[in-house]
Amino acid sequence: MAIREILEAPDPRLKTVSKPVDTFDDDLKTLVDDMFETMYAAHGIGLAAIQVGEPIRLLVIDLQEEDKDAEPVECEHDGTKHTHQPVINDPRVFVNPEILDPSDDMGTYQEGCLSVPDIYADVERPARCRVRYQDLDGNQHEEEMSGMLATCIQHEMDHLNGILFIDHLSRLKRSMALKKLKKMREAA
Template sequence: MAIRPIIRFPDPLLGIAAETVGRFDEDLRQLAEDLLDTMRAAPGIGITAPHIGVLRRVTVIELDRKAAPRTFINPEIVWRSSETARHSEGSVSMPGISEEVERPASVRVRYQTLTGEPAEEEADGLMAVCLQHEIDQLDGIFWTRRLSRLKRERAEKRFKKS
């Protein structure tokens, strides 16, 4: 277990799509543990391997420390609700900055477990927001790209000053 350095915005690695994981081994389990430790230290509620410079489709989400953290390997959204919701979002790669983002209120995600088993589940509320946010990052879409140009420029300017 290790806390790894987090890549900061505007590092170009944050705009590159992550590669599909094909090997489900001890290295993958170690990466997931390191992601959890790094996310908790940040602090945050979600993190992807690209946040620490590893371009692999791995994300860890922990909405509540009382519940077990969740690891999603090769996640993809297979359904989105037409209903939307707004939620404040930010990033461990852009600490201290948040803005409201509108996204589908519910999603269905297909992914693999740490052992490679296929899984699928529906999520709503904060878990739906986190899954969409982290899957965007795995696709090379930094969260500020979901903002209007004005809000994005304002957020980036605030971050540069911090």
């Protein structure tokens, strides 16, 4: 496994429409392993293959929700001790995903993106959707999704079509977000 570089806006490769996956082999499994490692290292909950420079219809998601039934855990990061709630890892792989029957009712979540670091904005999307996808062996599945999972899969599927979450914002808000990102890069 390896941590890969995450492409950041305005990299033109992020506007690429990804091609379907037609070969289900060890290379695909290695890419998925790398994507999870990259996503976890960047503290993300979703990652599309194009974000690591691979223009194929593949994405990974792990909402890493807190385990409210578990005892809090003490840990130390950078010399600072703190307590946190353990998370439940649920790594999910979606190959060639398609959204079917998005709901008419909408939900709004504050979204961020590993390709647009440190920028967050409210985005409205269908609250529920049915998703058809393949697993790493090429088997087809259909699943009804709602809440954060529905939002996350729609966000990641936008990447497969060359769309960033900031493309859902007004022209003014998108311009402000890109200027903020440019300033942060210049300050680094």
